[in-house]
Amino acid sequence: MRRVSLLRATGVFIGAAALVAGAADARISTSPLATLANGNAHLLSAGPLAFGPDGILFVGDSIGGQVVAIDTHDRQAARAARVDVQDINAKIAAMVGIAPDQLVINDVKVNPVSKNVYLSVSRGRGPDAMPLIVRVERGSGQLSVLPLDNVAHASVQLSDAPAAAPGADPPNGRPSSRMMTITDMVYMNGNLMVAGLSNEEWSSALRSIPFPFQRTAAEGTTIQIWHSSHGRYETQAPIRTFVPYDIDGRNYVLAAYTCTPLVKIPFSELHPGAQVHGAEIADLGAGNQPLDMVPYRQNGHSYILINNTSRGVMKLQADDLGAYKPITAPTITNVAGVPYQTISDLKDVRHLAALDSSDVLILTGKSSGPPWLANPVVGPVNLQTIPLP
Template identity: 35%
Template sequence: MIPIGSAGSDSAVIPDNRLVRVGEDMLFNRILSTAAIAAALATSVQAADVWGLKPGKPALKSATTLAFGPEDILFVGDAKAAAIYAIATGNKQGDAATASINIEDLPGVLAGELKAKVVEIADIAVNPRTGAAFAAVSADGAPAIVQIDGVGKVTVLSLENVSFSSVTLADAPEDKVVGEGRRAQNRRTESITDIAFFENKLLVSGLSSAAAPSTVRELNFPFADADRGISVEIYHAAHGKVEDYAAMRTFVPMMIDGEPAILGAYVCTPLVRIPVGELSKAGDRVKRTTVAELGNRNRPLDMVAYSKDGAEFLLLSNSALGVMKITAAGLQDAKALTEPVAGGGSAGQQYVTVDSMKGVVQLDKLNSTSALVLVQGDSGRQDLKTVALP
């Protein structure tokens, strides 16, 4: 018999053959662990080969929008550079079905991890497979990506040596301020306003340098040369006129009666339906259907699509009008708004305001029953919370 532990009443002994067995188990587990790591690396290498990723360091100038693609690849929109990066995160552990993330003062927590004085959060996206959240941030003016696992552990995603690819958008606005006074604006900051991976393509909204700058792009992945995108013309009911100059602020791709489509929200606040199939055959411009006017003097912030009790809904957070739960029923046959909607009123697709979700500035679907929301309180503090989908 060989003693294990210190002498005394709490010491324990195990037979010699048991100790040998423990050693064999440890060796076996080490072999399994090594095999698992090798398998993960092989999967990562395979994913990189399939999707055209190469090892290196992404030269991010900013990190402004996020979306997940295949095999745990994170797409990062860099509006400053008018470029999009596809980064292999290696995020393979976790289960979205059991994830629950709750962090008070998220910018403060991230500032500690990043050793920064000021952290601003531009976007949050959830890996739908693992339930981990990724935040695109500016830390003392420098871009960074932060990972938050399904129980709230925070780590900085190192970009020193990752597998990635990138594409630069054609005809992006120049990186300079144009206009005077209150109209002075650097339109490059809106070269990318939202992104989503759908039907093996990356969809991108934003502004271009075209005469009609409101643009939606459909990019192939693996990335090739970026096309010029399609100018989008909408009827803005709150303004009572046709417009083609404002960027779509946020959108979701979804199937409508079996056809892929985009539902996009613009400032002040038209909701527009764009069949994805028309993007590739519309030439330089597409005029699409405004299915709702949701109210003026408002900026849409983020949007997700989800199912509940057998029905489909959109959840839209806004700067002034709270969080809206919008029914997706009847979207295919919804008649286009063609008449002005005055006085800040609404028309078209029906919605209700979710009173329990005040101050939501970012949101993403966490799993089939929950959303992950970044909530800004009256004091300005931003908390990350898991909440039930309404």
């Protein structure tokens, strides 16, 4: 294990232009299951996953410009069990009848109640690839493909998603080629938070969508980051991945930006029109993007396990995150940072998923090329549980 030096902390300034209100808007009087309707889920793609209440699985559909909530009927509480499915991409490919190199596993999440594992998968690599949700039974590792043509579900359109629907006729007569690629989703406090990247403009799109869904999700916020140590700030740094995190009894969102370090954002301040102050807590290195974050406690200390595109798996020491105060003026310079170490024996990790207090789930696969963009897999892709480092 290699120790990495402390990093400077700078500040972030977040101008929340249109973030939907948080917990206050979530008025759930009945089970959310009652708001789902049977029928075809009409998924055009299956990307990031997040679990909500009552075994409801949220599926990010970038091509469809929507998020779909699906009833998995998987509500039986169970303890986590070891999972070890070698060559899982070849196994799924064989089940659904496609060459393994044409099958892409997009995300991995664990049902927090049943501890069964769910994968979002593309059967094909083109725009018409069939979206699949695959369940991996805890313990046995048995694979099954969820039916999506007749399932209790609800969907919400992302308001500034593209008019991808065929036949859409914009008033200016020009079809849009814009697509917001959903990069991460988290359900917290009655809201589904969705981060994404646009293929055309450099903008942030962090949304907080009350669940049960309304018809259309509100537009995303604009996020600005200010680097105090240089007397500068930057605009609209898109959030790549994020995780809810309690610091000193308060709810925060720990967010990793595409180009800048890890920041903490108080959840309570994320509401429409608010100016939100956050703080940068670590810089995870250039030419790199964090992919997944798993918080955990071990021997009385708090940690966050972070998987990166280019810099392996890192274990971030998270005991003192409360000490990093938001920076609100250009004269304040905070030169401290959060220490982390790189877990050198964890290689080729493509996804991390929280399992329980002692183990974490990893999906591994070797890359054929340089670690930028979405590098292709060569050889087997394996899904397994390992002890938290």
